[in-house]
Amino acid sequence: MTDTTNQRPENSHGDDAAATTANGGGIPTTYAPAEVEGALYERWVERGYFTADAKSDKPAYTIVIPPPNVTGALHLGHAFQHTLMDALTRRKRMQGFEALWLPGMDHAGIATQNKVEQQLAESGLSRHDLGREAFVEKVWEWKEQYGGKILGQMRRLGDGVDWSRERFTMDEGLSQAVQTIFKKLFDDGLIYRAERIINWCPRCLTALSDIEVEHEDSAGELVSIRYGEGEDSIVVATTRAETLLGDTAIAVHPEDERYAHLVGRTITLPLTDRRIPVVADEHVDPEFGTGAVKVTPAHDPNDFAIGQRHDLPNLTVMDEHGVITVHGPFLGLDRLEARSAVVGALREQGRIVAEKRPYMHAVGHCSRCHTIVEPRLSLQWWVKVEPLAAAAGDAVRDGRVAIHPKELEGRYFSWVDNMHDWCISRQLWWGHRIPVWYGPEGQVVCVGPDEEPPAGEGWHQDPDVLDTWFSSALWPFSTLGWPEQTPDLEKFYATDVLLTGHDIIFFWVARMMMFGLYAMDGQAPFHTIALTGLVRDQFGKKMSKSSGTAVDPLDWMNEYGADAVRFTLARGANPGADVPIGEDWVKGSRNFCNKIWNATRFALMNGATVEGPLPAPEELTAVDRWILSRLNATVAEVDGLYDDYQFAKVADTLFHFAWDEVFDWYVELSKTTLAKGGPQADAARRVLGEVLEVTLRLLHPIVPFVTEALWTTLTGAESLVVTAWPTADPARRDAAAEAEVATLQQVVTEVRRFRSDQGLQPAQKVPATLDLAGTVLPPHEDAIRSLLRLTAPEEGFAATASLPVAGATVALDLSGTIDVAAERKRLAKDLAAAEKDKAQTTAKLGNEGFLAKAPDDVVAKIRARQEAAEADIARITAQLAALPQA
Template identity: 65%
Template structure:
């Protein structure tokens, strides 16, 4: 073991101090090379593609959630003997970085256009070097076991080669084209935005009804964007609408502009909505654009890239769109063209999620597109065939709903930071697409636009492994094993990786399994929002409670495909769990627990029971982790560790450790169970388990320890039954003491009857120790009896509480138990008194109810007698 890792000590400190240990442990793991994948290894490969965080980003709760789960998968597979590659990297985040650098330039009194493209890009690289990548350091803080030697960036040299290669291949195959289409336009950024960069929200506007034409040819249309009427080229009505049939094919004058508008019949129009007539502005509305294409309408653009009216030939040219909205309405009102105004009018408006959150402008623009039809079909077929598995399966319809109805993808952006489109134009309008090793002819100019960020990130599963070259990494680790991500980006990233992966890799899928998580929400299940003030900084939780507590709390709410509510109470509970384990391990070490000792050949009931439970829990944990049931796996380990190992076995181990005949066997069992338990907990709680495991075993590191495949022993039914009975008996006596307010440390004289018959004769010492019972002694006079029906028989615990008993409380307790027994008896009698039930129900069911009836009848008789024997209060 290297000095960078925590040395083995005979003991553990009294408290676990994560802030003092976590960083040192992590750097030790990295220096030891535990996370570096060996491409020459003969181990089976296991690789995970990390959703590359934005270079502008910092660790938020969603990152912490998904990275915890990915790291848990990788750590477990590494311990299971796989050659694991979890490759880190960042996305260049074109729009986000662009906005940040432009903001810095504005503060300096300049702009990107004054700076020029070349110097702006240089400045952006400088910004990336100085400020980018903060999240990578935070990933180390979280304990991400990624291979730092293979770190990538979506704009590094290798990624650039991959982008140009696939662009040219798609271009040459006719799957990339340039055309005028309707897009989301940001006047602030002067660029197209993808759908993922547009947030829709309800806003209060106004619905203005305008009369076009006069007399019998008048038509009333309504709009929330009055200024766009300057670009109208038609009025559309439904072909079956009798009100307007006489107008179809005619022309009416456009107010303020004087242009003649054609009246067209189109089935898109809803005759029952409003007046049944709609204005058609093909260059500024997506639905109108489609009407314009169907009817061959002119498509004049009346708004420039900054959102100002331009080219309308009216007095409104040069006005900002919002100013023009007011002025156009006023001018129409002055002409008597306003029929009605509805204010406020609530409607949904798309806003740019970056920058100033401005309303986006639908705009006809010349852009580059990917023809997604054949690519999307392949992505759908890969899941339909079972070649790629979507987990949970219930989310498959969401996948098909997207890939089966995908529109062509606009990939060009009017920005300067990003992968520049590899197309050059000649002096006579020629067009040439060049690959990474090709040079354009002299005098040709490259396209000004850059590619959508999602274009390069869609190549991530194979470009990071060296594609387009046939590298050893690509041969070894592609297809990747698992893609784990939130269901919210299945459309924008996952589907595009699938399309490009299948296309570039000749039909080879980019990943075997798509694991979809939900979104992290607050403890009340509400969406986290800065506006609401319920967001969480995971780094604050890590500072306060430690990384392990934060990770375990996140894993404990990670149910497949469903949102994950979490609050600080969850993390505090996880911290308490870690403390419980720490104290248990310290006890075991002080008792001489060892993994070197052989398990006892003749185990006690307690030993056999805990070893059997360990075997069951390990098998359940494996099945749950293989099914990505992180929450259930964490919950199972939590309850086994706390409720069974700590609360029962350790207490039962104390008298066994005092007996030379069982001491060594108990030390071996303590060591064996703790060893396996810590290894199973390691994927979600890496730091604290490393410290405890090294102290327990003296091993090099739990990171490279083998996964427990044969933990514990087969369940021994007799021992399991006796331990269940013992726990029930002890629990009932403890409950009696609590209800009678007998102090925990006060010994109570007692006599136990029926232990031998119940098969618990060998456990008298353990039972009396666990519930502070003392021998009856001379003159023993019981004042109360606790009767417990066990699988092996009924046990009576006679107690001399010497005046400590609360008669009223005991009467209440017995009365409650009597009421429950009477209710059970009544329910059984009702069913057994129904001839149809007795005739039709399976015989074993009827026999079971009869047995319950007999037991309830005995309970009623026993409890009634107990109540009668109580002294007056």
């Protein structure tokens, strides 16, 4: 085990200890998180424990935080991922790495602009009343006043981030990085301007990324419309009848014989004087609906692709507000008003073949204002992703980047191998403005960060800003100073692990991979992508405010402490899987923290120490050797689990080792040794101090506050944050001691079960004799009696029950302690139930017809029931035999 003696400065105990009590071993009787956590965190920051040194000779370990929106507040998803990142960083720091966990925020273009526009609206103003420059100044003012709420909440959670390196995606340095890579991509022909179909919000008046569109089932209307006349007619179905005004073709499958005679001909478009062609396209599914679809290239992405293949015109029929622009009876109508009007007009002409309402279907809504999103043909800026995405795929395929868990590689490849060009322009005022200028003669000039924009009459800059994901795609290297070759960039790039939810593989992970490989000469932005699931409620359902299941993690932290919330989240963190969480589980973690507190307090009150070397094995009892052996096994196991990002198993392993083995067994067993005094008691105090000290170090990355308060009191040393991580000592593994204590545990467990079965209270004392001859147990007789509340037999002792366990025999006198008649009646009832279950299962398993037809898992369950019934019969029969005779 790593020796901590040399890391203990003189007189360093001082202000790191929690408040003392008269006889509490240096810590209060009960643990009060609110009195400990805030002060400890500020002390860590003030002492610079989280500040990384680019000049250090230590190996670097880097994580950049997925930047939360400047408008955001801490939610359970943040708390979950931050807990895991903090655990990784704290452990690596303790292992001797120069650990940098870099914090920051995203400017969140549309979300932030909406916040400020709402604020202006309260005063009866719009952004257009202020003008662009004044509005952007207003957004900066809002950011300084209200932005970054989440950063304070991160401190509450205990995030060990390097606050000296905090970044914001609109910082001057990051803005330079954005302009630099835009210029480089533009010059390399990887950024271009073109008309394409995009997600458009008619309320926010901007293009939206896919992640800004929320799809939800809505009750609409599916109408089937007859185009053309007689044998030349075709029926198509649509939920967006208003787009009929922009149809430029009908498409059918090339092998659909029903429409073969119409392909290449034209038919009349209803409500218009236009004729449109019937085209054959393999995109059409002949088995769906009528096998024919209307084609509106300017208002549907699939239709746009069909239009490109067949050289169809793009007819835009509504403006950016969703208002119809086609001259005629529908001119000026809102798109939803026009939908009803168009259906009404078609009905009057007898062209509605069928109507289905309500028709439930998925409809995209703007995630910010909940307006229905409109697919719209628009002139936008795009990134040509094919070569970038190919490089991102190759980096994983050739092993430069590992995805964990590996089974999620397929999801990553499904994105990068099928990625479409990326629309990067947004019609907003808040964000990184596109660095392109247009001249009076149609010139287009892209300006780099060190270049002056063209001047003169007629020149103007593109009014759009870049998609928020564009700047956040640079996050792993722009935050370290790129494009400058800074010491930070040299020391801390590439980052070691990206820990994030599997839901943003496409939106963020893949784009960081593309830009990192492109900007950093083929060096990927991280070595490992560790993907997590999403936090759910205790029933596995999505948390939501509307259903009343959303939880503010600050409420739980205020009630139970940050450590309890962190431990609960970590204990549910299986790789890639969603994380169910409920308040009862947080209460359980709070109880675990209290258990750690109370056990350490007991140890301190009984003289546990970390001073001096551990006694040699031959100077220790088997119980001491056992717990040291288990401790070293646990250190090795936890290391392997951390390296495999198995956070749930780390937490579960530590929980069971600390609670089951240290607190419930070793602490209890050591009480007998401590009571006897002498050299073995001194050795036990040293072992108890060692076990607790190392256990606190192992627990620290997940529950940093309670462990810090206890460890500094126990050791007198400066801080767990900067102490060494434990290393396993194979020499302390002791198979013989583990086997001996396992025998001891078997005896105690079996006798406890017998006592419980007999209805004895846990504290009730019972006279007993112990025959331990021929076993390893004689040295443990006092401990056995203490744990089992067995008193020495007095004159007149007569055993009424005898229990053979692990080669030993425990004989008890239960006379006068139980109601024998009532107990015999209860056991007889249980025996009858077990015998009935055995008879039923035996009959089924003896039925050849049943065995031939029943699934294997059903047969296996019945066999398990039979075995359980047989075990119950043997147990109850033995209990009946052990009862005193009436």
